[in-house]
Amino acid sequence: MTEPAPSPEAASGPPPSSGAIVTLDHVTKRFPGVVANDRVAFDLFPGEVHVLLGENGAGKSTLVGMLSGLQTPDEGGILIDGREASISSPARALELGIGTVFQHSMLVPSLSVVDNMALGGSWWSRPDRTGIAARMAAVAADIGVRIDPHARVGTLSLGEQQQVEIVRALMRGSRVLILDEATAMLTPKGAEDLGALMRRLTALGIAVVFITHKLNEALAFGHRITVLRLGRKVGEIAPERLEALGPAAATAEIIRLMFGTGDRKAAAEGGARAVRRRVSAPPLLEIEELAVDDMAVPVSGVTLSVAPGEIVGLAGIDGNGQKQFAEALAGQRRLAAGTIRLGGEAVERLDVGGRRARGLSYVTDDRLGEGTVGSFPVSLNLLLKQVGKDPFWRNGFERPEPIAAHAERLVGAYDVRTPGISTPIGKLSGGNIQKALLARELTGDTRAVIFAKPTYGLDVQNIRATRQRIREAADRGLAVILISTDLEEVLELSDRIAVMSRGHVVGMVDNDDAARARVGELMSGVGA
Amino acid sequence: MSGTGSETTGMGAAGATLAPGGRGGAWRERGRLVVMTLGPILGALVLSGLLLLVLGVDPLAYYGYVVERGLLSPYGVQATFTRMGPLLLIAAGLIVAFRAGIWNLGGDGQFLLSAVVVAALAPLLAPLMPVWLVLLAALLVGALVGAAWSLLPALLKAYQGVNEIITTLMMTFLGVSFANVLVKLFFRDPTTTVPQTRTLPVADRLPRLFDTTVSSGVLIGLVAIIAVHVVMTRTAFGLKLRIVGANPRAAVHAGLNVPLLTVLTFALSAGLAGLAGAVEILGVQGNVRADWNPAYSLTVIPLVFLARFNGFASIAFVFLFSVLSIGGESAARRTGVPNFFTLVVVAILLVMLGVTEYLDQRRRAAGR
Numbered sequence: 001m002t003e004p005a006p007s008p009e010a011a012s013g014p015p016p017s018s019g020a021i022v023t024l025d026h027v028t029k030r031f032p033g034v035v036a037n038d039r040v041a042f043d044l045f046p047g048e049v050h051v052l053l054g055e056n057g058a059g060k061s062t063l064v065g066m067l068s069g070l071q072t073p074d075e076g077g078i079l080i081d082g083r084e085a086s087i088s089s090p091a092r093a094l095e096l097g098i099g100t101v102f103q104h105s106m107l108v109p110s111l112s113v114v115d116n117m118a119l120g121g122s123w124w125s126r127p128d129r130t131g132i133a134a135r136m137a138a139v140a141a142d143i144g145v146r147i148d149p150h151a152r153v154g155t156l157s158l159g160e161q162q163q164v165e166i167v168r169a170l171m172r173g174s175r176v177l178i179l180d181e182a183t184a185m186l187t188p189k190g191a192e193d194l195g196a197l198m199r200r201l202t203a204l205g206i207a208v209v210f211i212t213h214k215l216n217e218a219l220a221f222g223h224r225i226t227v228l229r230l231g232r233k234v235g236e237i238a239p240e241r242l243e244a245l246g247p248a249a250a251t252a253e254i255i256r257l258m259f260g261t262g263d264r265k266a267a268a269e270g271g272a273r274a275v276r277r278r279v280s281a282p283p284l285l286e287i288e289e290l291a292v293d294d295m296a297v298p299v300s301g302v303t304l305s306v307a308p309g310e311i312v313g314l315a316g317i318d319g320n321g322q323k324q325f326a327e328a329l330a331g332q333r334r335l336a337a338g339t340i341r342l343g344g345e346a347v348e349r350l351d352v353g354g355r356r357a358r359g360l361s362y363v364t365d366d367r368l369g370e371g372t373v374g375s376f377p378v379s380l381n382l383l384l385k386q387v388g389k390d391p392f393w394r395n396g397f398e399r400p401e402p403i404a405a406h407a408e409r410l411v412g413a414y415d416v417r418t419p420g421i422s423t424p425i426g427k428l429s430g431g432n433i434q435k436a437l438l439a440r441e442l443t444g445d446t447r448a449v450i451f452a453k454p455t456y457g458l459d460v461q462n463i464r465a466t467r468q469r470i471r472e473a474a475d476r477g478l479a480v481i482l483i484s485t486d487l488e489e490v491l492e493l494s495d496r497i498a499v500m501s502r503g504h505v506v507g508m509v510d511n512d513d514a515a516r517a518r519v520g521e522l523m524s525g526v527g528a
Numbered sequence: 529m530s531g532t533g534s535e536t537t538g539m540g541a542a543g544a545t546l547a548p549g550g551r552g553g554a555w556r557e558r559g560r561l562v563v564m565t566l567g568p569i570l571g572a573l574v575l576s577g578l579l580l581l582v583l584g585v586d587p588l589a590y591y592g593y594v595v596e597r598g599l600l601s602p603y604g605v606q607a608t609f610t611r612m613g614p615l616l617l618i619a620a621g622l623i624v625a626f627r628a629g630i631w632n633l634g635g636d637g638q639f640l641l642s643a644v645v646v647a648a649l650a651p652l653l654a655p656l657m658p659v660w661l662v663l664l665a666a667l668l669v670g671a672l673v674g675a676a677w678s679l680l681p682a683l684l685k686a687y688q689g690v691n692e693i694i695t696t697l698m699m700t701f702l703g704v705s706f707a708n709v710l711v712k713l714f715f716r717d718p719t720t721t722v723p724q725t726r727t728l729p730v731a732d733r734l735p736r737l738f739d740t741t742v743s744s745g746v747l748i749g750l751v752a753i754i755a756v757h758v759v760m761t762r763t764a765f766g767l768k769l770r771i772v773g774a775n776p777r778a779a780v781h782a783g784l785n786v787p788l789l790t791v792l793t794f795a796l797s798a799g800l801a802g803l804a805g806a807v808e809i810l811g812v813q814g815n816v817r818a819d820w821n822p823a824y825s826l827t828v829i830p831l832v833f834l835a836r837f838n839g840f841a842s843i844a845f846v847f848l849f850s851v852l853s854i855g856g857e858s859a860a861r862r863t864g865v866p867n868f869f870t871l872v873v874v875a876i877l878l879v880m881l882g883v884t885e886y887l888d889q890r891r892r893a894a895g896r
Contacts, residue, residue: 332780352783362781370777380767385782387771388764396763 020045020079021176021207022067022098027076029062036062038231039076044176048239049198049208051222053215053258055317055485058228060211064180067209068100069093099169103181105161109154113164116153117171139170143200159190163197170206177201178209183217195221213317215254219247227257234258255520284308284479285360285448290338292328297321299328299503302338306448306479311470313494313511314483315519321503322483323365326452329481330362331355342448356385359447365456365483367433374426378418379407381425382440414439415465431462438469448479455489467493487523491516499523564888568880569848575880576873585863593862598855606741611850613745613811614639614804618825619842620753621800622832627760628793629773634681634696635801635825637703638674640816642805644707646670647725647816648715650809654732663734667748667806674802675795677703682794686787692794704821711818723818734811743811750843752800757839769793801825827871830878849874 024042028035037059044050054060065071066078069087077084080096087093093100107116117136118127133149140147145163153161162182169177179198183191198208198221212218218225225237235257242250283305291300299321306312316322327333329340331352340348347355364371372381383392383403391402407421416435418428425433434454441449451470455463470493474480484490490497497515498508499522507522509515577587597604618635625632646666653662681695717726734744760766772779772789779786804824809816831849835841849870856870 331783351785352781356783364781366777370775370781373771373775373778375774376771384771384778387767387782387784393764396765398762398764398767 021081023079023082024063024066024073025077025079027063027066027073027078029066029071030074035231037066037073040228040231040233042226042233044207044209045224046175046205046207047202048223049202049210049221051218051225052209052211052228053213053218053225053254054228055213055258059231060228061180062231063228064100064178064209064211067093067098067176067178069098094172094174097173097175098178099166099172099174099176100178100180101162101165101169101182105153105158105165107153107161107164110152112150112152113147113156114149116164117168135171136167139167142204143167143170143197145197157190159186159193162186162194166197166201174206176207176209178211180211181213182210183212183214191217215251218254219250225250225254227254229258255517258520281307281309284343285481286339286341287329288339288341290325290328290340291336292321292324292333293336294321294324294503297324297503298336299324300336302500302505304481304498304505306481308447308477308479309474310496311474311480311482311494313490313497314481314500314505315487315490315497315523316485316500317523318485320500322485322500323452324503325500326362326364326450326481326483329450330360332362353385357445359445361441361446361449363437363441363449363451363454365453367430367437368426371437372425372433375424377422378411378416378425378428378436379403379421382407382410382436385440410436410439410443414469431458431465434458434462434466438466442469442473442478446473446478448481449473450481450483452483453485454482455484455486463489487516487519490519560888564884568877568884571880571884572873572877575876576869579872579876580865580869583865585865590859590863590865593859594852594855596855597858598851598853603741604854604858608847608850608854609742609746610812611854612846613743613747613749614808614824615828615831615846615850616746616749616753616843617800617804617807618828619832619835619846620749620756620839621797621804622825622828623753623756623760623837623839623842624769624800625793625797626832627766627773627837628769628789629776630685630790630793630797631693632678632681632696632794632797632801633693633826633829634678634700634703634798635804635828636821636823637696637700637707638677638798638801639805639808639825640707640821641677641703641710642670642673642802643809643813644710644715644725644805644816645673646806647728647809647813648710650728650732651726654728659732662732663810666810667803670806670809671799671803674805675799677802678794678798679791682791685794686790707816707821708818711816715816717815725815727815728810730814733814734807743807745807745811748803748807752803753839753842756800760837760839827874830874834878834881 020043022042022044024040026039026041027037028039029037040059040063042050042063052060052063062071066073067087069090069092072086072088078087079085085096087096087098090100108119111119114129114132114136115127117132118129121127136147136149140163143166145167147160147164147167153164156164162179166177166179179194182194186194195217198210201208202223210218210221219242223239223242225242226233227235235253237245237250237253245253285304285306287302287304290302290304292298297320302325304312314322314325324333328335331347331350331354335348338348339346342355342358342360345358347358347360350358368374373384376384380403383389383406386392388396392399392406404421410416411418411421414435416428416439417432418425425436428436438454454470455466458466467489470480470482482490482493491511494511496508496510497519498505499519500506501522507518509518509522573591577591580587580590598608599605618639621635622632646669649669650662650666653665656662657665677699678696681690681692681699684690684695685692711725712723715725716723719726736742737744737747760770768779768784768789769792771782771784772786772793776786779789808822808824813820827849828846831845832842835845852870852873856873857867859865860867860869
């Protein structure tokens, strides 16, 4: 919205930015209930690493999808070398010289590197292994990587596998290389190597699109940075500007873009937030030195207390241990250490049912994956955590009337739009499934509730309705933990904000005027 | 799989309420169900008939013999009902497992081991206690033996996530061989030349129904499968199993003890297979000969799929299969077709059902 729109309606004329290999000319892509990309303009120049920054759900994947031929734009056009082109399939993208390296390896682990390269050749001819190996060696030498062509892919590190994929893309004649969340699975050393490799690629005149949500990588590796937020391009920092700003100022600028400035809407809502009465009651939910073992993100030393009627936001970039923390709190995961007290009673040894019976609820973010059974009717999904309980079951037998009455009541109270209570819940939209989950978790004797990314993937109306529910829950005196990767949401709703990074709570701030900047810094690892 | 199976009716009902046609829509829905059920059966009969023609056998004569022997002759229909007993018990066990998302394919091992143990035990107990107590004890032991043979796959599945399809099939190989070893080495009747267990006197077997030769095993089977149907569709326990089957992660989220429910599912399923073994011995065979293995479980699996894990539909399909198999034995003898042709008919029926389902889905997609 705020970007300087270059020649808006001149689609028929020459491309606004000559010299670009690929231009996305104000492309729009809609999915049911969401505008994933809203008139996004995007130029890709040879010899540049163009970083695409944004939170989850900002629209990065959709943009990459349109570049790599997985999706086609609903509106707007794509120009390749200044000429209108349509990237209708991944094969077409390759023909046009656009190669994509996805986050998860697309190689066959049980085959050798050479055989992976030979895949896609004609089925009747024996793959020319020596020829491929030679060409591979040439390309690899050009970009300064070393790969044993006869090694089995499964024995290579993830970084090496990525190099293989990059080499493969170049062997197919790619001039544009898209690296989708390429560093997400890499070690810090691997990420650094990839950065160096990107520099060598651009030296050869190749254009690189580098998608990440890590700020430091964006600054270290990128020449040009585009920031997406909620499907819109909110800013672009050109190479000269990036140079001129220097790392510190650029970081501030990017944080401002990624998490929004103190613009009117946020300011107004922030103000509304501030007048919420302060809570002085003793804490209802007390978590001390909680630790969770996990392969990916071990969580340790989390200490947090929430008073009745208080909303404690847990901000942080996705995948920093929030999920592990929430599951451990709800009882789905074993605690490695620590205590959880609810109203003074230790509950860390209880199972999910025991904690729920004492009033601890958990609204999961994985609504279809674990929150519901998609093929079961709405009515049973509303009772999924109370199976066998009176009055819905008596002596173990289902009682249809109370179950139906309960479902009708909740469907009405939470405005779940469904053809009927016997409709399989998987047929409902995401927003309505979320309403059903909220109904299930917020009714009964709930005293404390954990919301995990409660508005993730919802449309604006449902986001508003969900946030209202969270506010109401706190007003009713519930202790609320709000886990969200959307800083705006955390700022709008929370009384206090904890920031989580790499499995630790790295800071706790009161939600005042300085909170936005402070939390942004903590989140991006700058202020830690 | 179990989810789609169990919720089809619910979806159908929802579809009917959504349809603007009202009563007409409901009738069309009912008609669709009839076509969906009878279509594959007729198709399978026609295709099998063509196969018989290729084999040089008059299909009408073959089917005539099947119906005459399996359904119309007094002796045949009694044999059909008797055959249903163990098959229904096995079907009940499969329904429990499949609805809970557990693919217990080890029913044959569980069946046979239980049969052998019961065959060895019952003649020993018979002189010591009243008949009813012998029967009760033997049935119980049979169920326990079956359940015990599923313990290893159950624990591996519940705590290590090892694929139960492979482990239960492997346990069947072991179980069948082990049963043979037991018959030949330990439980062998010394008075016979062929290796077999001692024979349970007819007076000590499961009582026959009224004045017929029908074994009361069929009643045990009917009670078991209806009970299983009710438990799976109407009780909290059944719902828990179905949640585990349809979405194990949701089960964890809802606080269900998934490993425990998994082990219970195995125990119930294998216990019913074991009960089937006991019923077959106590009601029909009276002893176990070495190398005897009717492989009932593997033949019942397609029937349960045809019935979409519905208990009542399973009764119908088990009945149909029993007619085919009892009648087929006679028809095979008289027409020179191999006995296994019954299985060919069932297999074709299964394929036809898949085709019908596929066509129905395409039709629905096109109609939308």
